[in-house]
Amino acid sequence: MPEVKGKQLFMRSKIWIEDEGGAVVFGLGRLKILEAVHRLGSLQAAAKELKMSYRAVWGRIKATEERLGSPLLVRSKGGASGGGSQLVPFALELVEQFRKLHKNVVVQSDILFKNGITIKENK
Template sequence: MQIKFKLWLEENGGVAFAEGRRMLLEAVDRLGSLNAAAKELGMSYRAAWGKIKATEKALGIRLLDVTTGGKGGGGATLTAEARELILKYKKFSDRMTSLMEKEFRHIFVSTKQ
């Protein structure tokens, strides 16, 4: 038996940000393009773009600075708000994962009764 959990940020009852979107943004940061990031994560550009837009709408911030045209057709880079969001989310998520496992062991494994 093992514990699993999923956490996400909400705004007005809708999912605003979670693990998948964090990975997506990190890939964009690394690759300089939303299209390339989507490919790397094995999802369609359409799906990736939709998630970004959903977060932008929910939180009322822009996540990407985009350009079209030029050598390579264009690209996308992270805004300062996006970087801050990633940082905080990662910090929070890592901390929760650690606490979760520790508490789980404490209550479900070592504890008798």
């Protein structure tokens, strides 16, 4: 990686998907939410793990569902067996494809930064 005055520099990038109006449809935050729901089987448990309110988690999922025009979760109401949420196949595919996209952007950005930038010291 390039260095300036002995300090190593690193490329950082953040990507997300927007709709035509500029509203966030999907990004790293929503990825983390869906991964937690998938792993834990519950919006409430995901919210707790992510240190977010249930309302915030639910709001982001609902907004993404509305913007995509497709559900992300199958929800079951509480009761004797307790409630829960599972990702629908579309959501599982979205998570997998976004992971791949993000990894590719990070790897390619690092390669371009490492090989394509020359930093000259200001005098």
